[in-house]
Amino acid sequence: MRPLTPDQIRLRAELAAAREQIVALLRSAVGDSLAPQQAQAVTEEARAWRGANAFRLVRYLSERPDALSTPRADCPTCVVRLLAALAAAGHGDKVALVACGDCGRTDPLPTNNGPEGRLCSRCAGRRGKKPCARCGKVASIYARRPEGGICSPCRNKEADAKEECVDCRRMMISYRRLPDGTSLCQTCTPKNLQPCCRCGRVRRVNALTSDGPVCGGCYSSPARLCGVCGQIVPIVARADGTRPDTCERCYKRHEKTCVICERVRPGHHINGGRGPFHCDTCRPREECACALCGRVGKVKVFWPRGPVCDSCYRTALSTPAPCASCGRHRILIGQTAEGSLLCKACSFPDEPTERCSACNEPADLYSGYRCARCTLAARVTDLLSVTGASVAQPLKPLAVVLADAENPYRVLQWLRRSPTAHLLRRLVLDPEALSHDSLDRLPQRAATAYVRGLLVTTGILPPRDENLALLTNWVARTTSELPARHANLVRPFAEWHIIRDARRRSARGRYTYAAHKGDCGNVLAAIDFLDWLDSQHMSLSGLQQQHLDIWAIDRPTLRSRSIPFLRWSTARHLCPPGLVIERPASQLPGHFQDEDEARNELRRCFNDTALPLDLRVAAALVRLYALPLTRIVELTADHISCDQENTYLTVNQHPFVLPPKLARLIDDQLRHSTPRHSATTVHRYLLPGQSPGRPRNPLGLADTLRHHGLPARAARNTAMMDALADLPPMVIADLLGIHPKTAERWATLAGENWSEYLSSLT
Secondary structure: OOOOOHHHHHHHHHHHHHHHHHHHHHHHHHOOOOOHHHHHHHHHHOOOOOOHHHHHHHHHHHHOOOOOOOOOOOOOHHHHHHHHHHHHHHHOOOOOOOOOOOOOOOOOOOOEEEOOEEEOHHHHHHHOOEEOOOOOOEEOOOEEEOOEEEOHHHHHOOOOOEEEEOOOOOEEEOOEEOOOOOEEOOOOOOOOEEEOOOOOOEEEEEEEEOOEEEEOOOOOOOEEEOOOOOOEEEEEEOOOOOOOOEEHHHHOOOOEEOOOOOOEEOEEEOOOOOOOEEEOOOOOOOEEEOOOOOOEEEEEEEEOOEEEEHHHHHHHHHOOEEOOOOOOEEOEEEEOOOOOEEEHHHHOOOOOOOEOOOOOOEOOOEOOOEOHHHHHHHHHHHHHOOOOOOOOHHHHHHHHHHHOOOOHHHHHHHHHHOHHHHHHHHHHOOHHHOOHHHHHHOOOOHHHHHHHHHHHHOOOOOOOOHHHHHHHHHHHHHHHOOOHHHHHHHHHHHHHHHHHHHHHHHHOOOOOHHHHHHHHHHHHHHHHHHHHHHHOOOOOOOOOHHHHHHHHHHOHHHOOOOHHHHHHHHHOOOOOOOOOOOOOOOOOOOOOOOHHHHHHHHHHHHHOOOOOHHHHHHHHHHHHHOOOHHHHOOOEHHHEEEOOOOEEEEEOOEEEEOOHHHHHHHHHHHHHOOOOOOOOOOOOEOOEOOOOOOEOOHHHHHHHHHHOOOOHHHHHHHHHHHHHHHOOHHHHHHHHOOOHHHHHHHHHHHOOOHHHHHHHHO
């Protein structure tokens, strides 16, 4: 055996000392409940017991005494794994897991580096996605070509992408490379087999349950609401945007057995309806370049304009336009030699003109030989009536809105495919269900919110503050699930303090969705505090300051959230007086942009037509006027005014002159942002949400802006600093509607002095 060199001996001694120090630091931070053997085990699980990670972990724990309770966002990867291992070993009350900087989740572990901290694998993969140089889709780059990076589907379409499978001898995409250089296709690759925990057979795993892996023969999907029949049954087809969750009975209705896969599925007979039945998946379809988008794919239909893919076909059906020949709004399937688009009647002038059997107008006919408008009127009547003959008087405003929609093609698609339409049909059959209380008892999904928005905007239901209603209903559901001893404390705190204050803010018109989430967090902090008292075998009346300090140290994320409950309890003599939780000092903003970056992003907002219009408007308002997204989403058409020379945006009762480019963007956004079923113009939001009468969610808007490379926080901080360079902080506070203390803090950060402005007024 070769003797060790002096450097190797020194490194081994240093590693042994580092390991002893790791065990000591971990036991000091977690407590004596962590045995030395367990400390070594969790360190080995974190891959920090040997190599450079051991020295990295020692250095991090030594420099930060609170490294485990308040880990930094830029901590080493071994620390992230160590915290998870300690929590799994039963020491979760002593440590805090590192959350992903984008989604805020702690599972999966954020082991990837990001510009603002740790990122989980999902968010890191999403940030790494770029537009494919061929198809234009934003996806992970699989290969590099002279024109740029391409995605995996585009790489698989290349001539040399397929290889001969060593097993089936077919030219297929290589799925696994063997040691001898040959490859296997996905079909021939051996599957990962495991023993089923129910039948004991070694088979492919269909699901991983709490009992263990389950094969496909033993697994049954959990029962939930079928979007077609409305029954609570096992679902065999999940909702995919074109249909709701469907049970087996509804899925097989009006379907036949495919001659290829021999499954009962939707499809049609090929060769003009005279050939064998093929399901939609097995139907033979030719692959070629789409005449509309130019991408190579399976052909959905052949029009005079050329072959059309699935995506372009659905888009063309839902977006009719004026025909270049007859001028009617029709589905345009042909074109002239000059490139003008034509409808079906003008594309085939020798064929008899198809006319609607109801209005006798030339049109694209649906079932019953009726045009889209007449078909929509009949289907709306069928949807909103119990007998199918006429719509009840209370529902007539909604029937008028749906039947008189500007684009009947899109409403027909909505009636046929949307879960919201199916839910509305179920509610119409029970007139007493058309109330806020009845809707509150339903599962609060997107379909429920959309139905409520339709009923409110059409005047069938009275308007209410939805954010306040969300808080009230959430508190009622949450407190009903608590033990009696906790519910007797949490319910009065939530109703008399949290909800009461929310009602006051709602009366002033400033109770936002973010405020609702914050109030829910305060109630959750109170529940968690009472659970902690139970775990410590203490009561609220016996609480002492040292106990409160332990709570605040162990749960730094809930420290601020628990202050309202502590003050409420102290004021009602439920706990000893004088107890305090120190509120953490307000942190000054730390994310900024340099001047060139801010200018380039603003230029993108004005000139990049590839960006969605609503994102261009929102990002420009952030960068020009330092408006937060919570205020931007509340802007309506009433905030926009114009005269013969300028266009103005009114914020906090102060009109701003808009640049001409931004004024044109806002004008275009107001023209194109009318919701599909908008029934009122009282709250015509600049950025409407998915539900009628509701603005866009600011949290989702922030994520979308960040996805397109237009982060809102750093841009607003930079814009605020630029504004303070030109205007005094008092003026900024008045113009933007922010608190004077907030403006003062910004002024301090910008190097301004408020007193200089006050002295200039004397």
